[in-house]
Amino acid sequence: FELQQPQDKESVTAGQTLTLTCTVSGNGPPGPVRWLKGSGGGNETIYDQTGSYPRVTRAMSGSNTDFTIHIRDVQPEDAGTYYCVKFRKSLFSDVVFQSGTGTEVSIRAKPTHPVVSGPDHRVRPGQSVSFTCTAGGFFPEDIRVKWLRNEALILVQQPHITPGSTKSSYDMSSTVVVALQKDDVCSRLVCEVQHPTLKAPLREVYELSKALRVPPSIHVVVDPPRPVEVNETVSFTCAVKGFYPGDVAVTWLENGMEMKVENNSQSMEPCGLFELRNLVEVQATAEKNGSVFTCRVVHDGQEPVSEMATLGIAAPAGDGLWDPSQMENGVNLLYSPALWLGILLEKGLLGGLLFFLFKR
Template sequence: MDEATHDLDPSPSVLPGLQRGGWEMILHFFAGSTHEIFQVQQAEMTQTASVGETITLSCSVPDSFPKGPVLWFKGNEPNRELIYNFKEGFFPRVKEIGHTTKPGNTDFSIRISEISLADAGTYYCVKFKEGKPNMEFQSGPGTEVFVTTPPSLPVVLGPLERALTGQTVNFSCMSYGFFPKDITLQWFKNGKEISSLQTHIVQMKNSNAYKISSTTEMVLTLQDFSSYVTRGIFEHPTPKNKISVTCKAKKFYPQDIQLTWLKNGNVSQVDKTLTPTRSHDGLYTVQSSILVDRANQEDTVLTCRVEQDGWQEATAKMTFLVSYLDKSEK
């Protein structure tokens, strides 16, 4: 009986290894808890925001820490930037969330509004110990903030000068003000992707944002709105000794066009306000008419001249002979 009792006795002399191991495990458990509780905590390791948004940076400081202020910084020593002081200072975009004046408060979280690209970086919540001067007591692990902003609407520029069918022309595209740098630009023609000649991404001057520029080239065809004009003149007899003559220009682009009538080399009529019609292929057609007096006793050379962007594109002539007019009246 004594032997059995002796076997179950949990005294140090009987079970020293078990007793020592148990205490080690218990001490280790409390040591870990103490380490977690008595430190400045920042819940988020990273945050991502778009330009113009508001972010919240959390911070919890144990109330058992020595008396002293809590400050928020961006970056590390020696060039860290003060973001917020709970006791003094003017920080228009930053507001505190917790009741920091309430005894026992542990919440020193802040909210930053109107985020810009310049706000990207790592933010630290730092506890100071009161003194002359105050000494840094402990810093949180930091929260890294990433700021994104979309690119501007792309601007596409074509040839600066007029181009004809079969000519190789360059097109350029540019977009700017985006972050981060990773971006893809693709070219499409009629919904089908085409390759680019070159694409560059560079950082904008005095800014964290980037801009992208790209060029491509193509050989123009009629479907690409090449600028050329064809013409025709048609005669339509009308009553009262008049002849209506029509000049028709077709398959041109852009639509701005001027048509001038000349009689015997002298300007007779200028049509500046014509309204071209657009066909299914995207090119334009326009026509203008002029009346010719049958009673004219002299031969007349009638000229139709088409101009586009200050360029004389085409002319067509018709000669009215008095002998022909007289014969046609009989």
């Protein structure tokens, strides 16, 4: 009797069908031929003629000499050493009569699609942030990872590889540290994974804008900028520029008291950064002279920032306040030479008259 198991090693890709070859010749004792995975007391029956094995079929059903089998939809956990074994019937149980040399099976498994994770909160420009790329369930362990920032290669260490969740599979993680800048609201970070089972690399994109917070600049413009007449309309425009993300709330205060202003904001996004203009119009009254108007901005849930402007009202003549009509060609009338000459002449004439009366 001779049992032949010619395959020493077999390697297949997960999801494919594995074929294990076994043939016998000559006369042997009564007893079944079975396929076992593993040896010794820890073996597992993969196939025999009497059991039910949904994924396993015989290549030559009913043959007494060809016990080749097909195992469909193999997975990484199917990796191991398989033995074709001839058993001999005995009084209480079957005993091993002859065993094949064994076929060592490895399952090539593709890595899962990579996942890139970033910080759990946004950071300001100039700060450095770690990003991690993970993939798992692959075999063999030979795997390469590339990081790209806007398609420019970033040099990093080789990925960290650990045993996977199933036997004969591996997981990996790779980390890169990136110093974020304001312009990165338009940047993309790419993790590219290469493995022998892949025809083309797997790529995962992380938008750096998800990790970035660019605070706004604020400027209040008053129109008209000069002191205005009573009952004239004055416009205060709050220009909020260069911020990201676009979550922003604008509030106007008059002398510290919140104003009721209609929502007339206009938001723009040139080159990835947001801009916003918010307008409030005020009718100038004498009571509002010197009033302080504050534009308060809350960006992305952060502490408020603000900018102030003061309303100046030109008082009419006779009010005892500054009056533009008292200025003629930029010269104050109190400082006119003609005025002082008249005063001196008046004093001289009065003195001469008194002297004449005294002499009489």
